[in-house]
Amino acid sequence: MIKELIDNEIKSFIELNNLKLKDFSTEFEYFSAKNVLKGNNFTINDLANGIVDGGGDEGIDSIYCIIDEDILDQSNSSFDDIYSLLNKSSIVRVIIIQSKAETGFKEKVVNGIKRGIECIFDKDFDLSNEKFKKQAKMIRNLYFAHNKKGCKEKITLEMYYCTKANNKDNALNNDRVVREKNNVCKYVENQYMKPKFEFLGCNELLDICKKPVKYRKTLKNLKKFDYPKRKDNIVEGCICLVNVKEYLEFITDDNKVIEDKIFEENIRDYQGNSKDVNKAIIQTIRTDCEKFWCMNNGITIIAYDVDPLENEVSMSNYQIVNGCQTSYAIYETLKEIDEEELDKLDFELVVKIIEIKKDEEGNWDEDLVLNIIKSTNSQIEIKDFAFESNRPIHKRIEQYFKMLEKPLYYERKPQFYERRGYAKSRILNPKELFKAYYSIYYKEASVVRNNVSMYFEKNKDKVFNTNINLEYYGISYIIYNTVSNKLIELKGNENYESDKIINFIINNGLLHISRVVFSLLNGGDLKLTNLKRSDVTKCVNPNVYNEIFSDNLQIEDVMDVAIQIIKSAILEVNKDKQDSLERIMKVSLLDDTITKKLVKYHEEKTDTQISLELPTKYILSRLQRHVRNYDEIFKNISKNGDKRYYFKNRLNDYIYFLNMYSKQLALNLNDLITLLKDIRAIVNENNRESRIDCAKEILNTNDTIRKRLLKANV
Template sequence: MANNDVIFLNNLLTQKKDEFDNSLSDDEFFELFSFDQILKKYDLSYDELSYGDVDGGDDGGIDGFFFFINDEMIYEKPNLNSFQKYSNLDLFIIQSKSSSSFSEKVFDRVISTVRDIFNLEKSLDSLKKVYNTELLEKASLFRDTYLGIASSHPILNIYFVCSSKGDASSINIKVANRANNLKEVLMDYFSGANIEIKYYGVRELINSSRVAKEYTLPLKFEETLSKGDNSYIVLSNLIDYYKFVTDDNEDIRRYIFESNVRDYQGGVEVNKDIKGSLESRDNLDFWWLNNGINILSSNASIVGKTIHLENVQIVNGLQTTFSIWNYLKEKHRDLENEKRSILIKIIVLDQSLSETRDRIIKATNFQTAIQTASLRATDQIQRDIEEYFLSKGLFYDRRKNYYKNIGKNATSIISIQLLSQAFMAIILREPHNARAKPASLIKEDSTYDKIFNKSIQPEVYLFQSNTPLACCGDGKLPR
């Protein structure tokens, strides 16, 4: 570790803390910052980072508890029938301390906790006097979900991640031995799982923070048709499109997908058809059998056989994209011999034309099997709330992470989910549903229509936006 690395990291933390929420203590912010860097590929919102935070009294040595199915963070028991065989289930258990080294003591508490919360013969209710509510709720959700999809043979990956201001390149032998002990305990409960111990020290945190989201991307194409400077139709080789939507680690750039249509539904019929088309050995080109991809961009320029797109947002074609990604990444095909193409429609649109943008998103997705609930953020009432909040100095994050990505302070950002929870708990007087089913509030028509309708004055939403934040005496965003 270079001598100046700690100084660089501390300066970075000070800067980011001012952007995020300077009311947090240094240790609290280091924790959330660590979560954000460790889980960077998932593009989590401030609410999601805080949701997985289980730190506090009786946390059993665990600060963060996050799990994902096919890269989607799980808040509540999902529809288990929607998952295909061999879905990926990734569990992250995070221990974060702003100390200058990694200690074997970290593992002592966690090993004991793991023996409690992952022993399926032990009731979590019997542990209420031992562990805090947040940890037990997350453990219960993980248990129920894992058992619920066990018959579909999920691929379980468990990561125990330690973060500190220490040097991850020279782990003490005592620490390494205790880490192996933890790995063995986890193997006792999940014998078929892939288990990995990771360390994020000063250098790893700095490097992760420097990985910027790239919204200006080049796309190679084979043929193009254009009506002018604001619209293009291109045919792109499947390999070139794969490179366009993935980063250097071959992970999907989730942030370039319109947040309202991000939910990949691996087991649905349309994806089986796409997979069948990709695996077919006939001579039909892929674009003959697929509706293609729709992309919005603020600017486009063509040089040779490459189109350079600024502020890329893929607004339709997520299922196709993920199917292509899964096919090419997991099959390790002979990529040099892949000659098939994908049809891509590109619309160049001024970013200030938000209403036009929403109309395009809604229209292109109504032509597919996407659930109406996924398009809530394009509703007129959602735009009205966003504009009203802006006039009051608040940022309504109807488009996930839009305001986070442009550097707005976390305490001024209100998500659709958080506003829905507050309304359900206070106005509708159903706090149990607000806490137990946070993600379902805007998915179900019956609850959505109660929370968001034009008969409700905007001042009511403004009041609700202040209430949950004011309730957080520890300065953290609400769980």
């Protein structure tokens, strides 16, 4: 799915810019270059001018020269032009990109980048690619002009190798690729430049896509008190008193609408005007605004590239990490006031600005940022879920769910989507996803149900990390949500109320049923190591996978079996009949017992039959429905043969249902069940054509089963 996300991003980029490119490889080159250059001042024309791919490109697809965020082009590429653009404090970068729409990183490609750089600095080398030749000459002119100007900082030569591998670990775990990368960097150092080499896979490119474009704004007319500088120089900052009108302008766009993007790192969305704390803020603004600065906790902003002047502070890509409620309350109270009335307002609020330095790769210290967010939000109790959901993996999950054919909305911040009018049925949150994922893949529904908060804190890194294929989140939640909807239909159904255990499972066993339903649908549990596999369909039954993501998941066929297996496990755990059902549903022994019964079920399909104690007519109607469902399944198989193990699993399930229901109805279907078992033996041995014939024979058997059901005296 991560590759599909990238493909969608590429498609959107191409369509948005109305680009007509010859093939996907070229589209990927442009897309990679666009992301590498993000944050610099460039146009689509600049992007195109830097593409040198073609015959004689010497292993390099794109070349860009940048002076202080401005890209050089051929109109100012001479030595004299470049020299005039430089000053001694200039930051100079040369960017070289190689893009391959492949699923891995290769040693020979890294070696090709080194060969291309060597050609650039060998002015006697005969370059056949005219575009490459011009860009190479510009680099040499930049190199000599930079030396002559006496710039303080070395030129940084940035090299990016972009592919459709899941992530850069594909390269970093390959010793030969890493060795070639080190050789390239050593060569660049020998040219008296600072090397930077990055591997960018789908995860890294997606992260860049979602980073906001650089924005800058200034808080004006303020009273400022600077913090003393620390020796480690990691954080600096100041505390300000800011006039409310200036602050309102700071948090709104040109159309006077509040900017959502500056609250991305805030752990909560605006909670609305009805919350007591927000009512109090609004009341203070309206009736006692002179005391606002001392009655409100104020605003905390983190930013990089902060430029403090005497009575104003300019900053880039800032985030308000504490004060979302205050900011929105100010906006909601003052947005309808006209300019004349606004000018009469004369009160201030406290703003703390923290500048966080970036590392050599241009990244914030994420742990430091999270600690600041946590500390500045500690004045009221906030659950760990809120802080956890600010990690990058949750932003990636949020985007993933939005990209589904029928989008779901992952609410990292409470009520974020609900307040914006999205259907409640399409919204999920980190807590729900954690429960579904942990119950299904770690097979510990009981312990999660017992204390989800404790298990979240203890196991969040197992569940939420960037090594996991995003599709596994989708699979677990869609199954959980589908089971949840079916249980709503069953709750209060009089046919189930007579069985105390089953009634309890239906009302309290969502996690257990989800865990068992996945195993039944898939024909077995997943190994945890498979959660990192890029090809999900090698681990999850492809037909089930397709049903899940086409929003056409049918689980009625396995819900009864799931409930039976759980009931059987409960009876075994509570054979002494001394514990309450509530307690049993929370003990790990129940999880272990369910797993053992599932293993036996998958191996033999002879698990002890547990009567559902349902009315006979209801059981008959369910059996008739199963026959109809499996008619559809085997009609489809009769057209294409399908994969052997899928055929076998569905036939196993069908035999199990027929056996279970016929015994409960005292209906003799033994001869037909034996016939289906004989067909199953043939399926295990033969090829696709034989499976098609077998499916047709099953359909004929179904006709006989239907006739007997019509005659059944029940």
